Amino acid sequence: MSQGMTVKNLFAWYGSQPVLKGINLTILPNQVTAIIGPSGCGKSTFVRVLNRLHETIPGARVAGQVYLGEKDIYAPGVDPVLVRRKIGMVFQKPNPFPTMSIFENVAAGLRLNGFARGRLNEQVEKSLKLAALWDEVAQRLDQSGVALSGGQQQRLCLARALAVSPEVLLMDEPASALDPAATLKIEDLIRQLKSEYTIVIVTHNMQQAARVADQTAFFLNGELVEYGPTAELFTRPKDQRTEDYITGRFG
Numbered sequence: 001m002s003q004g005m006t007v008k009n010l011f012a013w014y015g016s017q018p019v020l021k022g023i024n025l026t027i028l029p030n031q032v033t034a035i036i037g038p039s040g041c042g043k044s045t046f047v048r049v050l051n052r053l054h055e056t057i058p059g060a061r062v063a064g065q066v067y068l069g070e071k072d073i074y075a076p077g078v079d080p081v082l083v084r085r086k087i088g089m090v091f092q093k094p095n096p097f098p099t100m101s102i103f104e105n106v107a108a109g110l111r112l113n114g115f116a117r118g119r120l121n122e123q124v125e126k127s128l129k130l131a132a133l134w135d136e137v138a139q140r141l142d143q144s145g146v147a148l149s150g151g152q153q154q155r156l157c158l159a160r161a162l163a164v165s166p167e168v169l170l171m172d173e174p175a176s177a178l179d180p181a182a183t184l185k186i187e188d189l190i191r192q193l194k195s196e197y198t199i200v201i202v203t204h205n206m207q208q209a210a211r212v213a214d215q216t217a218f219f220l221n222g223e224l225v226e227y228g229p230t231a232e233l234f235t236r237p238k239d240q241r242t243e244d245y246i247t248g249r250f251g
Contacts, residue, residue: 002167002198003069004029005050005087010064012042012049014057019045021222023064027168027215032190032199034213034230036206038251041219043202047170050200051087052080068167085113088161092173094153096145096160103141105156109164123163130196131159132189151182158189162197169193171201175208187212206246210234218242 005027012020020042027033035043048054049062052073065072073083096105106124107115115123124141128134133155137148145156154174161169171190175183190199190212203209209216210230217227218239226233226242237243245251 002029002196004198005168005200006065006067007050008065008067010046010049010062010066012045012054012062013060015059019222020049023224025217025224025227027198027200029198030194030196031214032194032201032212034209034216035200035202035219036204036209036216036245037219037225038245039204042222043219044172046219047089047172047200047202050168050170051089052083053089055080085109085164086166087168087170088164088166090154090158090161090169090171090174093177094150094157096148096153096156098144098146100145101142102137102145102148102156105145106159106163109160113164124159127159127163128156130162130193131155132185133159149182151178151185154178154182154186155189158186162193166197168198168200171199173202173204176204183208206234218245220245 007023007025010020010023011018035046037043045054050066054060054062062074066074068086097108100108103124106127107120110120110123125134128137133152136152145153148156175186178186187208190201193199201212213230215228216230216233218225220241226237226239233242234246237246
């Protein structure tokens with residue numbers, strides 16, 4: 001059972017520009033939470049705040065609390081590197097390390113974390129199997145990661161994130177650059193992985209949110225408008241703005 005996350009009175013800025021405005025949200029453990037909303041509403045910033053990537057941008061800052069289980073990841077003295085080990089990230093565009101082999105792409109984080117050399121092979125294989133990629137690459141682990149197709153590269157990045165055994169997996173539009181077949185593979189994986197991980201997925205595709213998410217949060221202009229069980233939010237939204245968005249009146 002992985003841990004959930006709790007966000008309390010969260011604000012985020014780029015310079016003087018507010019991007020998130022007082023977000024309160026509970027991300028349930030071992031469920032998929034989708035973040036939806038029009039471009040520029042704060043979706044990607046929100047997930048970057050969840051593993052302290054936001055603060056790596058010059059001029060970016062955060063106020064409020066973000067808890068992983070009982071621990072505030074923004075508390076004084078908390079190491080952001082350790083946070084990112086617990087809360088993994090898969091980005092919109094596949095980003096395998098271009099100078100590394102398939103094997104080394106997955107092993108990189110393990111080596112950085114001092115993983116025992118004798119267990120590297122076992123953990124790399126396990127991670128590639130979790131990402132449903134092992135059967136496709138087992139005979140060419142020494143080939144470059146960038147030689148794979150786009151969908152395979154994205155699953156390689158997923159394997160890399162899973163290798164260090166995170167509690168939470170953040171996915172920022174993980175299928176937006178992929179073809180329909182590769183997208184379905186990623187969605188199948190998301191459904192399978194939630195038994196082991198807490199998953200947050202940003203998506204511009206409302207059908208995708210309906211297919212994979214247990215809970216959905218609708219963001220607009222940096223605010224959380226509505227949050228609840230996916231089926232309920234899509235069929236019986238409580239806020240007129242949610243209804244307007246999901247019926248295509250704007251966005």
